[in-house]
Amino acid sequence: MDTFLMFVKAFLVGGGICLIGQIIINFTHLTNGKILVLFLIAGAILEGLGVYGKLVEFAGAGASVPISGFGSALVKGAIKSAKQDGVYGALTGGLATCATGVSIAIVSGYLVAVLFRPRTKKK
Amino acid sequence: MDVNREITRENYKAYVFEKMPKSSHWKNMFWAFLIGGIICAIGQGFIELYSLWFNLQDASILASGTLVFIAAMLTGFGVYDCIGRFAGAGSTIPITGFSNAVVSPALEFRVEGYVYGVGAKMFLVAGPVIVNGVTISVIIALISLIIGG
Amino acid sequence: MDFYKKRTLTFTNSNILEGYTVAGPKENDGRYKGFFDFALEDDMFAQNTFERAERKMFEHAIEGVIAKANLKENDIDTVISGDLLNQIVSASFASRKIHAGFLGIYNACATFVESLILGSAMLNNGLENVVCASGSHFSTAERQYRYPLELGVLRSPVTQWTATGVGATVLSNKSDAKVPKITRATIGRVVDYGIMDTNNMGAAMAPSTMSTLVTFFKDTGTTPEEYDVIYTGDLGKLGSEILRDLMKQEGYDISDRQHDCGGSLYWDEQQTYQGGSGAACTALLFNAVLLGRLRRGEYKKILLAGTGALMSPTTSFQGDSIPAITHLVEVTA
Known part of the structure; x- marks a missing residue:
């Protein structure tokens, strides 16, 4: 039952974050890159204020999968290692936490570029 | 627009804005919510799966990584942009949208070679995410160092 | 003007x-x-x-x-x-x-x-x-x-x-048979009404089309009624409506004879929203469709207005508005 509830929460919170994004797009016509950066920064700042971590605890993937979760993970990692190693930690911690995701994106990007070709769109 | 009001260079933008067909907000928002929610729910599924072997934090990172890989493949097969056509933010904001933003230029610019094409253009759309994300994480960590003493 | x-x-x-x-x-x-x-x-x-x-x-x-x-x-x-x-x-x-x-x-x-x-x-x-x-x-x-x-x-x-x-x-410069001829042409000037949205090129181009059409009608003393059709380049559906409004304001009613090359290229089901754009639209429609109709005598005299939005991605990223141009030729069967 708990597992099922987590799915519902992930769906609702994740959908809700995307819904906010869509409302912003509808009214401001921001481009893809800008929307991604906006949510990333929002997630990072909320993590800095200690709010986003609670949301991740509550909704699991609903909060960690959106790009704001990426921002929050960067900040979380940076703060954590800053506490251990000071300024050196602040510089290394963020990317170290997110290295997995970024590496997978780069490697699979390369792989796809080798394997596939872009297609002309029908619509 | 009032037919009797003159269209001038000054009020042209306002006139065009009134005349523009509007996106159907409700439809866009519905799809964004649904697709965004589904992607996150799938992510939750991977978290539950990986939790069988790893601790929660690692499981969460691996789940995101799995989504990134799946989205990369869907981009290669030419499916992801079809989802994006109607899902809008629902497919842009999840980490899968980041993956799509990395893979699609890599694919597009392969014809310009592996160094200046794939290598240089891969972060055409997603580069700002990494750049801004790393910068702000360092800034916030430094602030926390100062405040937290 | x-x-x-x-x-x-x-x-x-x-x-x-x-x-x-x-x-x-x-x-x-x-x-x-x-x-x-x-x-x-x-x-x-x-x-x-x-x-x-x-x-x-x-x-x-x-x-x-x-x-x-x-x-x-x-x-x-x-x-x-x-x-x-x-x-x-x-x-x-x-x-x-x-x-x-x-x-x-x-x-x-x-x-x-x-x-x-x-x-x-x-x-x-x-x-x-x-x-x-x-x-x-x-x-x-x-x-x-x-x-x-x-x-x-x-x-x-x-x-x-x-x-x-x-x-x-x-x-x-010579032809044995009777073929359609280009008889008159108006060179357009660059017009910019301050539209910034690069998606909305029809709205950016419509004022320039109005400018060129009005110049042509004034120069030659003709009226839209003398032409069977007036084909614009790629204003799209929205741009065409704007052009008709602008022309009405100048005292010319073209709504019953204005068509758009790009706007008519596709069916609505093909999901192109405003229709086609690009340098191909005018060239495709003129050579494939209009030329045949002129030869068969379905049209006696037409106007063809090529519309162009002159921006580049660089200028758009730097926050400049979109200048546009329209050139016009009169083709007589």
């Missing part, structure tokens, strides 16, 4: 011998299915990049029109052509294979009408046969002006679809 000066040229010997079109698969599924001389099944055209495919379409169209007009390559004095890519590479690279002079021109989607005007002017100055060509390719234009093909984005309802295709026309 801010100021007014006569800008209309008159031609006496600009005969339109032949037109030839190469169209992409989506265009040949559209409203004018079967009208095109050559339709691609696959828009890669058996090349390994989209840019090379566009180039090959140019080569094919220019060779095709020369053969269709029963001429030989040596009969052609010069080729005037342009496309949408940086440094108009498609048109100029395609001209490597052709044994005639080459003038590369760029006025975005107004390029085709610009080439007709320049060609006609050269015939008045002693050249015999001129080929005018223009075209675009969806996948190359998409990369240059918008996003990578596989990026999933929601398209705004004011966007247009860059048409894939090339149209070429042979103009000659």
Whole structure:
């Protein structure tokens, strides 16, 4: 039952974050890159204020999968290692936490570029 | 627009804005919510799966990584942009949208070679995410160092 | 109008011998299915990049029109052509294979009408046969002006679809048979009403079209009623409505005879929102559809207005508005 509830929460919170994004797009016509950066920064700042971590605890993937979760993970990692190693930690911690995701994106990007070709769109 | 009001260079933008067909907000928002929610729910599924072997934090990172890989493949097969056509933010904001933003230029610019094409253009759309994300994480960590003493 | 000066040229010997079109698969599924001389099944055209495919379409169209007009390559004095890519590479690279002079021109989607005007002017100055060509390719234009093909984005309802295709026309200073002629032309001026949204090019271009049409009617003392149809380039549905409003304000009612080349290229089900855009629209529609109707006597006299939005991605990112231009030719059967 708990597992099922987590799915519902992930769906609702994740959908809700995307819904906010869509409302912003509808009214401001921001481009893809800008929307991604906006949510990333929002997630990072909320993590800095200690709010986003609670949301991740509550909704699991609903909060960690959106790009704001990426921002929050960067900040979380940076703060954590800053506490251990000071300024050196602040510089290394963020990317170290997110290295997995970024590496997978780069490697699979390369792989796809080798394997596939872009297609002309029908619509 | 009032037919009797003159269209001038000054009020042209306002006139065009009134005349523009509007996106159907409700439809866009519905799809964004649904697709965004589904992607996150799938992510939750991977978290539950990986939790069988790893601790929660690692499981969460691996789940995101799995989504990134799946989205990369869907981009290669030419499916992801079809989802994006109607899902809008629902497919842009999840980490899968980041993956799509990395893979699609890599694919597009392969014809310009592996160094200046794939290598240089891969972060055409997603580069700002990494750049801004790393910068702000360092800034916030430094602030926390100062405040937290 | 801010100021007014006569800008209309008159031609006496600009005969339109032949037109030839190469169209992409989506265009040949559209409203004018079967009208095109050559339709691609696959828009890669058996090349390994989209840019090379566009180039090959140019080569094919220019060779095709020369053969269709029963001429030989040596009969052609010069080729005037342009496309949408940086440094108009498609048109100029395609001209490597052709044994005639080459003038590369760029006025975005107004390029085709610009080439007709320049060609006609050269015939008045002693050249015999001129080929005018223009075209675009969806996948190359998409990369240059918008996003990578596989990026999933929601398209705004004011966007247009860059048409894939090339149209070429042979103009000659003499003709044995009675053929349609380019009789008058107005060179447009660049007009900018401050539209910033690069998706909404119809709205950016409509004021320039109004400016050119009004100049033409004033210069020649004609009225819209004297023309069977007035075809604009790629204003799209929204741009056409804006143009009609603007013309009404200037005292000309064109709503019953204005059509849009881009707007009429596709069916609504093909999800192009505002219709087609790109340098191919005017070239495809004129050579594949309008020329035939003029020859059969369905139209006596028409106006063709090529519309172009002159921005580049660089200017848009730097926050500049979109300047636009419209060139106009009068074609008499």
